[in-house]
Amino acid sequence: MKITIENIPVGSEPEIIIKCNEPDDALLQLIYSIKSASKKLIGISDSQMHIINPKDVFYFESVDNKVFIYCQKMVYQSKLKLYEIEAEYENGDFFRASKSTILNISKIESVSPIFYGRFEALLQNGEKVFISRQYVPVLKKKLGL
Template sequence: MRVVIEKPPEGGEEELIVRVNQLSERVLELLRVIQAEDEKLMCYHEDGSLSVLCPSSVFYFESVDNRVYAYEKAEVSELKQKLYELEQRFAGTDFIRISKSMILNLAKVERFAPSFSGRFEAILQNGEKVVISRQYVPAVKKRLGL
């Protein structure tokens, strides 16, 4: 496969052209990743204000008491989506389910460490530690190529 990268003319719009003989699952996955990078999420704050959240800044999504929160480096925002909706929306990207109540951004993980009872622990770039449930460890290992 040949890859060509060109800079658009000054003021020109960026575009991605894909020429394939057959649309494979690998190409579709790459397209999903590229499209997910442009997606934005609406966040709701306690004071009633709204803001736009870029998914690449999210360390993980967590469901607590039927509410879903997005955890960034130093900020937590509430989302209106359900956790399974976020999992579907970001399928094929760096986000992966690590427990019934959490989706982790693998791009924000500094390292992994084994934990008790077959669980793993992910140490994030901000120093926070999250537990990967025993049930989800095989999927994480597969995604990491282990």
């Protein structure tokens, strides 16, 4: 792969041009990473709005029609619906782990099979999250298995 960087006049908008025969999954992932680098989430805690980097999110969970954002030490409420979050971040490290959970694959420490085809993910913060059997193939695809 050839990479070329050119200086542009001050005040010009940076531009990325990709030349390829057929974009593969790795290239699409790279494009998504570049596009999403500036995306931020808004989380609410104690009546204050916090700006959250999606890379800091361990998982999203829907409970009683409210969506919560779980980070290393804090939990925030989101105004977004789970399906909106899934659509926004599905091309990145996030995947639907169950009907009520979207999990950040980069925050998984280990995965182990449990009863009835379900998996249990141990996260880097010590929490355990269940992955429903219908979403296990999605996890395997994200892991390249």
